[in-house]
Each structure stands twice: as structure tokens, then as C-alpha cells.
Amino acid sequence: MLTPIILSGGAGTRLWPVSREAHPKPFMRIGGGKCLLLQTFERAQAVAPQRSPLIVTNREYHLRSRDELPAKGTLPHYLLEPAGRNTAPAIALAALWAQQEDPDACLLVMPADHLITNVAAFRDAAVQAEALARDGFLVLFGIRPTAPETGYGYVEMGDPVRQQAQAHAVKAFHEKPDAATAAGYLAQGNFVWNSGIFCFRADVILQALETWQPPLMQAARSVWEAAGTSGDKTELPEAFEQLDNISIDYAVMEKAQNIAVVPGDFGWSDMGAWSAVADTVPADADGNNTNRPDAILIDTRHTYIDSKDRLVAAIGLDNILIVDTPDALLVADRAKSQEVKQVVSQLKARNHEAHKIHRTAVRPWGTYTVLGEGQGFKIKRVVVKPGHSLSLQMHHHRSEHWVVVFGTASITVGETTRLMTQNQSTYIAIGERHRLANPGITDLVLIEVQCGSYLGEDDIVRFSDVYGRA
Amino acid sequence: MLTPIILSGGAGTRLWPVSREAHPKPFMRIGGGKCLLLQTFERAQAVAPQRSPLIVTNREYHLRSRDELPAKGTLPHYLLEPAGRNTAPAIALAALWAQQEDPDACLLVMPADHLITNVAAFRDAAVQAEALARDGFLVLFGIRPTAPETGYGYVEMGDPVRQQAQAHAVKAFHEKPDAATAAGYLAQGNFVWNSGIFCFRADVILQALETWQPPLMQAARSVWEAAGTSGDKTELPEAFEQLDNISIDYAVMEKAQNIAVVPGDFGWSDMGAWSAVADTVPADADGNNTNRPDAILIDTRHTYIDSKDRLVAAIGLDNILIVDTPDALLVADRAKSQEVKQVVSQLKARNHEAHKIHRTAVRPWGTYTVLGEGQGFKIKRVVVKPGHSLSLQMHHHRSEHWVVVFGTASITVGETTRLMTQNQSTYIAIGERHRLANPGITDLVLIEVQCGSYLGEDDIVRFSDVYGRA
Structure with a gap:
């Protein structure tokens, strides 16, 4: 064997x-x-x-x-x-x-x-x-x-x-x-x-x-x-x-x-470039392939459209690759798809975070997505998988407002743990120890509104963590 | 005269x-x-x-x-x-x-x-x-x-x-x-x-x-x-x-x-099409014009890039128009920009809302932007201009969680009106009369998390409105 x-x-x-x-x-x-x-x-x-x-x-x-x-x-x-x-x-x-x-x-x-x-x-x-x-x-x-x-x-x-x-x-x-x-x-x-x-x-x-x-x-x-x-x-x-x-x-x-x-x-x-990826997706009579049934294609041929969140309209294109993500968009000549690596080099050289992370970050316990941010605030959608738990943690620079919008959360703030379900909310003050867990059997979806003078991911003190990150 | x-x-x-x-x-x-x-x-x-x-x-x-x-x-x-x-x-x-x-x-x-x-x-x-x-x-x-x-x-x-x-x-x-x-x-x-x-x-x-x-x-x-x-x-x-x-x-x-x-x-x-708009924006030595200083252009000429929220990379393009908005993207041959009206006709025929509204809606009192939505919830960023006020209203199908993230709000719930500022939150139950106003001299920014079985804009009963919409 x-x-x-x-x-x-x-x-x-x-x-x-x-x-x-x-x-x-x-x-x-x-x-x-x-x-x-x-x-x-x-x-x-x-x-x-x-x-x-x-x-x-x-x-x-x-x-x-x-x-x-x-x-x-x-x-x-x-x-x-x-x-x-x-x-x-x-x-x-x-x-x-x-x-x-x-x-x-x-x-x-x-x-x-x-x-x-x-x-x-x-x-x-x-x-x-x-x-x-x-x-x-x-x-x-x-x-x-x-x-x-x-x-x-x-x-x-x-x-x-x-x-x-x-x-x-x-x-x-x-x-x-x-x-x-x-x-x-x-x-x-x-x-x-x-x-x-x-x-x-x-x-x-x-x-x-x-x-x-x-x-x-x-x-x-x-x-x-x-x-x-x-x-x-x-x-x-x-x-x-x-x-x-x-x-x-x-x-x-x-x-x-x-x-x-x-x-x-x-x-x-080897899926070495978008042109190779495009070749794996079935094409229509004009040679166009897309994962968006609602894409509008006018006078367009041999064009690949990959978009999760956005309606895409293409007019008069030939041999073009369109790859759209929540924070970055690529439009390229299909014959030049190898040169995408140059884009990544340029982003690295500029220290632009779009070469490193997506707007949705994957964690052992689930995902979070930054929905919006502004001076002194940031909004995230947090999804916790059934049976999973974030670390017991604390922040020095931000308070957090949590609203459960789907599923059931077990929320620890200070010494108290309680269950919260859809349409319930709580508040975590700066410096308070807290933990979010999903004791249920469906995903837990929670909207987090952060307020504070510094909102970087590195403002976190972990006291204990089931994934060994404390 | x-x-x-x-x-x-x-x-x-x-x-x-x-x-x-x-x-x-x-x-x-x-x-x-x-x-x-x-x-x-x-x-x-x-x-x-x-x-x-x-x-x-x-x-x-x-x-x-x-x-x-x-x-x-x-x-x-x-x-x-x-x-x-x-x-x-x-x-x-x-x-x-x-x-x-x-x-x-x-x-x-x-x-x-x-x-x-x-x-x-x-x-x-x-x-x-x-x-x-x-x-x-x-x-x-x-x-x-x-x-x-x-x-x-x-x-x-x-x-x-x-x-x-x-x-x-x-x-x-x-x-x-x-x-x-x-x-x-x-x-x-x-x-x-x-x-x-x-x-x-x-x-x-x-x-x-x-x-x-x-x-x-x-x-x-x-x-x-x-x-x-x-x-x-x-x-x-x-x-x-x-x-x-x-x-x-x-x-x-x-x-x-x-x-x-x-x-x-x-x-x-007459700004009759994107090609005419593009002609009004100064072009670089390769004939490219864009409102994004961070756009990455490789081997690209005579290309117009208009995007507010997204990083855009273009490779090997010639005479292409890229117009990117939060919910819809247009990529077109510059010579065919007149045909964009066909896209709108197709959207109308399908009754797709992308021909009617933007993700950010303008109202007499300010704007709101849908940041995200899912089964039974919707998240909005609401911006109220200084001295402006939403109508006194009520919803039959949704409750609302409000978090003030910038400026000062005057919030009426039932018979009570109080001031709320950054990092404060409140809850509006289904059926409760409420009004949001900005008594201050800066914009008010508020995050609204709606929970309910129906979240359409038409679930609104207006009791009074300074803009005559009641």
C-alpha cells in the first residue's frame, strides 16, 4: 500500500x-x-x-x-x-x-x-x-x-x-x-x-x-x-x-x-493561473464562463467572471478575466494571467494588506467579516461554529456591543455566563474579561460593534484558549 | 437679465x-x-x-x-x-x-x-x-x-x-x-x-x-x-x-x-457615456485615468478605472472601462460605452433592484447604507445630518438595536427622549414609537441591527415627519 x-x-x-x-x-x-x-x-x-x-x-x-x-x-x-x-x-x-x-x-x-x-x-x-x-x-x-x-x-x-x-x-x-x-x-x-x-x-x-x-x-x-x-x-x-x-x-x-x-x-x-481555472468551468456558446447566473454579457466572448457578492456586466470584452472579491478586483487579459504574481509583488512592496488577508478571516472557531469601519468604530459579523468557543480574552482599547442575530450564544462577561439568543444584546466594557461560545447545533451569528481609540486585531489579551493560542 | x-x-x-x-x-x-x-x-x-x-x-x-x-x-x-x-x-x-x-x-x-x-x-x-x-x-x-x-x-x-x-x-x-x-x-x-x-x-x-x-x-x-x-x-x-x-x-x-x-x-x-466621463479625467503617460491612486496597472493602456471601495488591478488591458460600485461592476470596451443602456434595460426586464437603488440610500435627513443582511437580520449604517430628524415611526415586523458610534443622538422611544453619544446603545421593540434626531453640529453615525421576520423598507408607519412624508 x-x-x-x-x-x-x-x-x-x-x-x-x-x-x-x-x-x-x-x-x-x-x-x-x-x-x-x-x-x-x-x-x-x-x-x-x-x-x-x-x-x-x-x-x-x-x-x-x-x-x-x-x-x-x-x-x-x-x-x-x-x-x-x-x-x-x-x-x-x-x-x-x-x-x-x-x-x-x-x-x-x-x-x-x-x-x-x-x-x-x-x-x-x-x-x-x-x-x-x-x-x-x-x-x-x-x-x-x-x-x-x-x-x-x-x-x-x-x-x-x-x-x-x-x-x-x-x-x-x-x-x-x-x-x-x-x-x-x-x-x-x-x-x-x-x-x-x-x-x-x-x-x-x-x-x-x-x-x-x-x-x-x-x-x-x-x-x-x-x-x-x-x-x-x-x-x-x-x-x-x-x-x-x-x-x-x-x-x-x-x-x-x-x-x-x-x-x-x-x-x-496545476491551476497555476486564472486562465487554467477558467478552463475548468463549463463555457457557454460564446466561450464565456462564470459562477454568476445573473451576469449580463453583451457582445462578449471567452471571458471568465468570478464574483461572489456583486452583479457584473461585461460589454464588448474578448478573452478577459474578471475576478471580484469584497476588497479587491482583478481585470486581466486571459493571455497574461501569469502576470498576476506581479500584482502581489507590488502589493507586498507597498505593504498593502490585500496580499495577506481577506475581508473575511477564518479562525479555528469560525469566521469574522469586517462589514464597515470609521473613525473610532468597526463593525464585524462573527460566525461561531457549533460547539466552538473563542478564547477568554480582554481588550485594552475597545469596548464591544454584541447583538445575536442567529443561533444561541453562551456569553461570559466577568464572572457571569449566560445564554443569549436572536434579538438579544450585551455590552463588554474596556478591560472586562469575556468569552463567546456556541453551545448549540447551528451556527451562531453575532454582530459586533467595536468602539475605541485603537481597533487593531493585536489589542487582545488571551487568558485561555481551546486552540492553544493563549 | x-x-x-x-x-x-x-x-x-x-x-x-x-x-x-x-x-x-x-x-x-x-x-x-x-x-x-x-x-x-x-x-x-x-x-x-x-x-x-x-x-x-x-x-x-x-x-x-x-x-x-x-x-x-x-x-x-x-x-x-x-x-x-x-x-x-x-x-x-x-x-x-x-x-x-x-x-x-x-x-x-x-x-x-x-x-x-x-x-x-x-x-x-x-x-x-x-x-x-x-x-x-x-x-x-x-x-x-x-x-x-x-x-x-x-x-x-x-x-x-x-x-x-x-x-x-x-x-x-x-x-x-x-x-x-x-x-x-x-x-x-x-x-x-x-x-x-x-x-x-x-x-x-x-x-x-x-x-x-x-x-x-x-x-x-x-x-x-x-x-x-x-x-x-x-x-x-x-x-x-x-x-x-x-x-x-x-x-x-x-x-x-x-x-x-x-x-x-x-x-x-454631455457626459453621455462613460467614455465621455473618462475623457474629463486627466490621463497618465499610457492614457490611463483613474480615481484610485492605489490602482495597479500592468501593461495597460487607455483604461479608465472608477472605484470607491475596492483595490483594482488591471493587466494587459487596452481601451477598457472599469466602473465599480458596492453592489455592481461594469467592465466594458471603451468604444462600446453607449451599450451600457442595454444593461439597464436587461436589469429592468428582470426587475433587478440594481437599476433602481444603490446600497447607500439618500434621504432628506442623511443616508443609510446596508452593510450586511442574512436570514432574519439586516445591518445598516445610518448617518444623520446636523439638525435633522427622522420621522416618528413604528415597525410591525422588526425590532432595532442602535449603537451610536459617532456624534450625539436624540432618541425618542415611547414617551421618553434622551441624548446618547458614542459607545451607547438602545433597543427599540416591535411596535414601539421611536424617533432618531441629530441635535448636534457634527454628523451622527449610528449602527442599526434589525431583527425580524420581514425587513423591507415598507414596514414603516410614520406618525409625523418634518419632510412631509407622514
């Missing part, structure tokens, strides 16, 4: 404004309502039922990831990085973890932010890959190209590695090509896209890393010695940040000889 | 989503912060100081218009229509009103929704026009074309009507031309745009209407007999709606012989 390793690292800056630092690509709901991380988890279960996948992710995303995945059945284990260091260090640590669980572990490494529409075909490819991996190959999943894509790396396949398997040796790796080169690759027929999905035995990849990246592997082993496991998580120490920031492709795959490519055709997309 | 007649009727459907039925074009702030109605009022004062202009508008817009104009100095009089019937009926009634005030009245008729940047040049043209009008001419202001515009009607000028004046007889009126024809007009040199600005003696235009539109004029006289004046307004009876829906151009100007054209060059634009 394969051990699924899910690399949940991609920020997805090219999917701004929906992706943000606090809402990276694996949490985006693309292709049918489920987030990409959950889709990847379910794919892992389809390939290796009842096997607990390892999710390698930033420690900041641990609770959020747990939240997005099922709370019952096979639960994943988390390997938590203090910072992203690309795929080679992540895979090295994942292999050390897997080998400890099972000395014969064979890994199926999958990025958490890809879309695969034909899971049965993917499972078939994984079966082939495992057979090769068990025999000592480092297996790479190749995707048969359907268009002269310039956004992917290509693998040029050589001879079959076995008579019976649809697997090939690697002749060469090729960087992202220009359009003419990509057309040539497509025409030749023995080129596939490098999917970033791999299969290998833990001992084989560790040996390969030892051979080709000895300093990295040495550092990885000492990081692993210092890692601490409790419950569903293994936390990597700060020293992890000293590891080389290098991909497994550069570190091993482009150097080793025991490589096999399994070419596949399972409806794969 | 001329009598300014301001026709404040234009809905401006081609300026959706900023213009709406409840926020028509004369109230739009274009070209420097002041609304077009106020700019027109100030232009009237520049031409005819201390002369009280007549504003012809829908009765729905009376209080709102008064609100947009100065409260001191020369005040306008209002001629209130129950429904729009185009310019001929409006001018007929305006002339009857002016003649009653002054039998020798000479009218300067100006649409309220045009932009004129060179007011001194306009005043000079008006002086010429008045001299001709006093001599019995029906004077039309022509605009020397600066481009082969296809969005305007053209007037072909004939011989000068006087040796000394820059005024011409009319050779022909021409409908909006196609591009080739417009280029020909521009080359010939004796064609001007029909501005919709006119000057004539009240008795002369009434005589002309009598001659060319006898049934209309007869009906207009009987409507005038039934009109009632009180304070600053003359209200036209419902019978006004039976008048022919016809423009003064068709009704008189294209038929009469005593027409003179005064060609002018005073920075005129």
Missing part, C-alpha cells in the same frame, strides 16, 4: 485576489465546491484507502487544514514546517517520517493544489507507478500535453523502461518553453508535462538525496532528530529554515539515472 | 452602475467633486447673478435637489413634474411660469447633466444669444466639433444671421451620423454639435409652440391652470403625463424659420 504525501505549500500568488497569504491556494474552492486540499485528500484515499496521508504544510495552516478535512474516518498526520523550503526538504523529512512508520514505505507525493478530474485513471497510473517504485525507480507522473502550453516544464521521454509497462526512461528535462518550442514538443509526441507528482520508496529517495545532496540530507536528518510529535502533528524545529531551498526536480530527478516516467491522461491541471 | 431654466430630467442610464433610478445623472459627482446639478446652478448664477433659476424636475427629486444646492443666497424655484415628458412639455411649462414672473422674460435653457469647463466662454456665448433672442430668434448653442463624434446630433450652419454676431442660420439638422459621415461633417467646418442648450423669449417660444404644436400647447395651458405653488415649488398635476412626449428639437427647432445658431467652444461635454 502506498503512503500518500500531500505537499500543501503553494501560496498561489497567481490566483490573487482569491488566494491570499492567509488563504493560500490549497484552501481555494475550485472545481465543485470542495477546496483543493480536500480534493487531494480524497484522491489519496481513493488510491490508498484507510491509509493515513501525511500532510506537509506550514504550522500556520495546521488548524485550518484540519478544519477543511473530515473530522471522522481516516485522519491525516501533519508534518509542520516553520517556513516553506521548496519540495526537496519537504520530501526528505516526509520520507524520514514514513520510514519510521514503515521501513518499506513507498511514497505517493502529491501537491495539494492541483486538480485531477479522472480519479480512476489517476489510480491506474499510481498502480503502475508503485510497481516501478517497488523495483527501485524514482517515478515521475507525466501528463500528455493537449496544447502547446508555455507555463509547464516538459519531460522528453526515451525508451520504455519495461516491455509491459507504459513507462519510459527520461531523455531530458526541459524548462518552460516559448510558444514555438512548445508547439514542436507537442508535435513530436514523446514530450509530457512534468506534473510534480512522484512515486518512490522512502529508502530509495533518501539514498538518492544522500548521493546528490549530501549537505541537505545531513541537515534534514538533524532536523528530524529535533522534531517533536504530539497528537496528529510532528513539528519541525526552526533549524528547518536553514535547509537548501531547492525543488526535488533540481535536487534529484534531473541528476539520477533510475528515473521512470509514467505518462497519464487523468484530467490534470 | 436672462432667466435660467435648468432641465433636471436625465436618468443617465448609460452611466450605470453609478447612475441609478434613485440616483440619476444630475446628482453624479463628475469633474471635481460637485454634482452636475450644482455645477449647472453655479453656471446659471455666473450668467445671471442673483436671478433665481427655475429647476424643472421630477417631484421625487425635489428634496434631494434642494439638498444638493446651497441653502443660502439665491435659491431656485422648482417646477415639479409627476413624470418625465421630454423637453417640449417641460419648456412650455417653464415659459408659462417665467412669463407670469416677468412678461418680458428671456429664457436660458440648460440641461442639468452637462459639463462645461470654460464658464467665462459660456457666459460670452449667452450674452450673444440673449441679444439675438431679444430680437425674436430661437437660439441654439452649437459646439464646434473636436472629433468625428457619432454620439451627437449635428446642425449644419448656413449664412450668418447678422454681420457683427458669430451667429448663423440653420441649413439643416442631422441625426447622429455614422463614422464616415461624422468625419465629413468635421472636415466641412460648418457643422456643429447640437448642445441642447437654448435661449429664447418666453413669448416667442410659446408662440412657436402654439404654431407648430397646437394640441400640446393647449394641453400645457390647462396643466398650468391646475398647477399649485407653495414655498419654493410649483407642482404640476397628473394631467401633465398626458402631454406629448416630444423634444423641443422635433417640436419646434426643426420646423421654425427664426432659428439662430451661436457656435461656441466652452469645454462642453
Whole structure:
């Protein structure tokens, strides 16, 4: 049985404004309502039922990831990085973890932010890959190209590695090509896209890393010695940040000889930019695709419209992407969707918060949305999930007026706790200890009006917290 | 002295989503912060100081218009229509009103929704026009074309009507031309745009209407007999709606012989579409113009971005208009900005409220903005102007939680009135009589959380109202 390793690292800056630092690509709901991380988890279960996948992710995303995945059945284990260091260090640590669980572990490494529409075909490819991996190959999943894509790396396949398997040796790796080169690759027929999905035995990849990246592997082993496991998580120490920031492709795959490519055709997309996302949404006769049934399209073709809150009207557009969120709007030529990352760079350079956070923030207990603010006040809609509870807290600079508008709240102010329901309100003075909880079985929705001289999120003193944030 | 007649009727459907039925074009702030109605009022004062202009508008817009104009100095009089019937009926009634005030009245008729940047040049043209009008001419202001515009009607000028004046007889009126024809007009040199600005003696235009539109004029006289004046307004009876829906151009100007054209060059634009609005905003080196200093423009040219609340990023756009409002977004090819009216037609056909109202509604006492809503609740930010007061009212289906977040409120609940200031709150139960007023000298800002089974604006019983709405 394969051990699924899910690399949940991609920020997805090219999917701004929906992706943000606090809402990276694996949490985006693309292709049918489920987030990409959950889709990847379910794919892992389809390939290796009842096997607990390892999710390698930033420690900041641990609770959020747990939240997005099922709370019952096979639960994943988390390997938590203090910072992203690309795929080679992540895979090295994942292999050390897997080998400890099972000395014969064979890994199926999958990025958490890809879309695969034909899971049965993917499972078939994984079966082939495992057979090769068990025999000592480092297996790479190749995707048969359907268009002269310039956004992917290509693998040029050589001879079959076995008579019976649809697997090939690697002749060469090729960087992202220009359009003419990509057309040539497509025409030749023995080129596939490098999917970033791999299969290998833990001992084989560790040996390969030892051979080709000895300093990295040495550092990885000492990081692993210092890692601490409790419950569903293994936390990597700060020293992890000293590891080389290098991909497994550069570190091993482009150097080793025991490589096999399994070419596949399972409806794969890396969702690398809005143009790729748009291609996954069914289009009308004019090539337009939108999630808004009320969008008004006049004389418009090949245009993608993604908006949750706003009515959108388009006139005379051709090949345009419109992605609208509560605080930021992107309008781009479909052919230039790669350049969205430049927007994020500019926002970072300006220290504009629109690259980091959404107007709706996700917390372990639920969400809050800033509805409005002005001089000395801020209004939030707070949604608390059933059975969840905010920390017992206090603010130095603001008082809060709470009105319950849906569900039932358990509200602690000072030493008193009482239940409040729809159409009831209370007041939390500056300096008063308070806690908000939802003891019920429906969501609790509460409107909070803050008044004060300073209204930043960092004006919070936590006395106790069920999520370990106190 | 001329009598300014301001026709404040234009809905401006081609300026959706900023213009709406409840926020028509004369109230739009274009070209420097002041609304077009106020700019027109100030232009009237520049031409005819201390002369009280007549504003012809829908009765729905009376209080709102008064609100947009100065409260001191020369005040306008209002001629209130129950429904729009185009310019001929409006001018007929305006002339009857002016003649009653002054039998020798000479009218300067100006649409309220045009932009004129060179007011001194306009005043000079008006002086010429008045001299001709006093001599019995029906004077039309022509605009020397600066481009082969296809969005305007053209007037072909004939011989000068006087040796000394820059005024011409009319050779022909021409409908909006196609591009080739417009280029020909521009080359010939004796064609001007029909501005919709006119000057004539009240008795002369009434005589002309009598001659060319006898049934209309007869009906207009009987409507005038039934009109009632009180304070600053003359209200036209419902019978006004039976008048022919016809423009003064068709009704008189294209038929009469005593027409003179005064060609002018005073920075005129009819602001007829977003492309015209965009042309009034200074552009950067790439031809982009925006009201957002934080807009991110990558590889983008000749693009107009208008957004109040949202960060906007544009990539690879050329000649695109982006107009963003809290509930609706327009993205259009600049060359197709006339087609915005089709969007409004489609919204009307669907009965979508985005053609009628904005998320912020303007009331005589201030504004309210819907910040959010959900099952059984709605949140509003209410701003009350100093010295203003909402009606004494009651709701059958909702209770209200009020939190004052800025300024001071005088709040009446039942028989009790008390002052409340920032960080204080109160509760209005279903069925309780209440009134909100701002006795202070700064704005009052209040957050209202409504809870109830029905939250429509029509759940209101008004007991008394200082704006006559009870």
C-alpha cells in the first residue's frame, strides 16, 4: 500500500485576489465546491484507502487544514514546517517520517493544489507507478500535453523502461518553453508535462538525496532528530529554515539515472493561473464562463467572471478575466494571467494588506467579516461554529456591543455566563474579561460593534484558549 | 437679465452602475467633486447673478435637489413634474411660469447633466444669444466639433444671421451620423454639435409652440391652470403625463424659420457615456485615468478605472472601462460605452433592484447604507445630518438595536427622549414609537441591527415627519 504525501505549500500568488497569504491556494474552492486540499485528500484515499496521508504544510495552516478535512474516518498526520523550503526538504523529512512508520514505505507525493478530474485513471497510473517504485525507480507522473502550453516544464521521454509497462526512461528535462518550442514538443509526441507528482520508496529517495545532496540530507536528518510529535502533528524545529531551498526536480530527478516516467491522461491541471481555472468551468456558446447566473454579457466572448457578492456586466470584452472579491478586483487579459504574481509583488512592496488577508478571516472557531469601519468604530459579523468557543480574552482599547442575530450564544462577561439568543444584546466594557461560545447545533451569528481609540486585531489579551493560542 | 431654466430630467442610464433610478445623472459627482446639478446652478448664477433659476424636475427629486444646492443666497424655484415628458412639455411649462414672473422674460435653457469647463466662454456665448433672442430668434448653442463624434446630433450652419454676431442660420439638422459621415461633417467646418442648450423669449417660444404644436400647447395651458405653488415649488398635476412626449428639437427647432445658431467652444461635454466621463479625467503617460491612486496597472493602456471601495488591478488591458460600485461592476470596451443602456434595460426586464437603488440610500435627513443582511437580520449604517430628524415611526415586523458610534443622538422611544453619544446603545421593540434626531453640529453615525421576520423598507408607519412624508 502506498503512503500518500500531500505537499500543501503553494501560496498561489497567481490566483490573487482569491488566494491570499492567509488563504493560500490549497484552501481555494475550485472545481465543485470542495477546496483543493480536500480534493487531494480524497484522491489519496481513493488510491490508498484507510491509509493515513501525511500532510506537509506550514504550522500556520495546521488548524485550518484540519478544519477543511473530515473530522471522522481516516485522519491525516501533519508534518509542520516553520517556513516553506521548496519540495526537496519537504520530501526528505516526509520520507524520514514514513520510514519510521514503515521501513518499506513507498511514497505517493502529491501537491495539494492541483486538480485531477479522472480519479480512476489517476489510480491506474499510481498502480503502475508503485510497481516501478517497488523495483527501485524514482517515478515521475507525466501528463500528455493537449496544447502547446508555455507555463509547464516538459519531460522528453526515451525508451520504455519495461516491455509491459507504459513507462519510459527520461531523455531530458526541459524548462518552460516559448510558444514555438512548445508547439514542436507537442508535435513530436514523446514530450509530457512534468506534473510534480512522484512515486518512490522512502529508502530509495533518501539514498538518492544522500548521493546528490549530501549537505541537505545531513541537515534534514538533524532536523528530524529535533522534531517533536504530539497528537496528529510532528513539528519541525526552526533549524528547518536553514535547509537548501531547492525543488526535488533540481535536487534529484534531473541528476539520477533510475528515473521512470509514467505518462497519464487523468484530467490534470496545476491551476497555476486564472486562465487554467477558467478552463475548468463549463463555457457557454460564446466561450464565456462564470459562477454568476445573473451576469449580463453583451457582445462578449471567452471571458471568465468570478464574483461572489456583486452583479457584473461585461460589454464588448474578448478573452478577459474578471475576478471580484469584497476588497479587491482583478481585470486581466486571459493571455497574461501569469502576470498576476506581479500584482502581489507590488502589493507586498507597498505593504498593502490585500496580499495577506481577506475581508473575511477564518479562525479555528469560525469566521469574522469586517462589514464597515470609521473613525473610532468597526463593525464585524462573527460566525461561531457549533460547539466552538473563542478564547477568554480582554481588550485594552475597545469596548464591544454584541447583538445575536442567529443561533444561541453562551456569553461570559466577568464572572457571569449566560445564554443569549436572536434579538438579544450585551455590552463588554474596556478591560472586562469575556468569552463567546456556541453551545448549540447551528451556527451562531453575532454582530459586533467595536468602539475605541485603537481597533487593531493585536489589542487582545488571551487568558485561555481551546486552540492553544493563549 | 436672462432667466435660467435648468432641465433636471436625465436618468443617465448609460452611466450605470453609478447612475441609478434613485440616483440619476444630475446628482453624479463628475469633474471635481460637485454634482452636475450644482455645477449647472453655479453656471446659471455666473450668467445671471442673483436671478433665481427655475429647476424643472421630477417631484421625487425635489428634496434631494434642494439638498444638493446651497441653502443660502439665491435659491431656485422648482417646477415639479409627476413624470418625465421630454423637453417640449417641460419648456412650455417653464415659459408659462417665467412669463407670469416677468412678461418680458428671456429664457436660458440648460440641461442639468452637462459639463462645461470654460464658464467665462459660456457666459460670452449667452450674452450673444440673449441679444439675438431679444430680437425674436430661437437660439441654439452649437459646439464646434473636436472629433468625428457619432454620439451627437449635428446642425449644419448656413449664412450668418447678422454681420457683427458669430451667429448663423440653420441649413439643416442631422441625426447622429455614422463614422464616415461624422468625419465629413468635421472636415466641412460648418457643422456643429447640437448642445441642447437654448435661449429664447418666453413669448416667442410659446408662440412657436402654439404654431407648430397646437394640441400640446393647449394641453400645457390647462396643466398650468391646475398647477399649485407653495414655498419654493410649483407642482404640476397628473394631467401633465398626458402631454406629448416630444423634444423641443422635433417640436419646434426643426420646423421654425427664426432659428439662430451661436457656435461656441466652452469645454462642453454631455457626459453621455462613460467614455465621455473618462475623457474629463486627466490621463497618465499610457492614457490611463483613474480615481484610485492605489490602482495597479500592468501593461495597460487607455483604461479608465472608477472605484470607491475596492483595490483594482488591471493587466494587459487596452481601451477598457472599469466602473465599480458596492453592489455592481461594469467592465466594458471603451468604444462600446453607449451599450451600457442595454444593461439597464436587461436589469429592468428582470426587475433587478440594481437599476433602481444603490446600497447607500439618500434621504432628506442623511443616508443609510446596508452593510450586511442574512436570514432574519439586516445591518445598516445610518448617518444623520446636523439638525435633522427622522420621522416618528413604528415597525410591525422588526425590532432595532442602535449603537451610536459617532456624534450625539436624540432618541425618542415611547414617551421618553434622551441624548446618547458614542459607545451607547438602545433597543427599540416591535411596535414601539421611536424617533432618531441629530441635535448636534457634527454628523451622527449610528449602527442599526434589525431583527425580524420581514425587513423591507415598507414596514414603516410614520406618525409625523418634518419632510412631509407622514
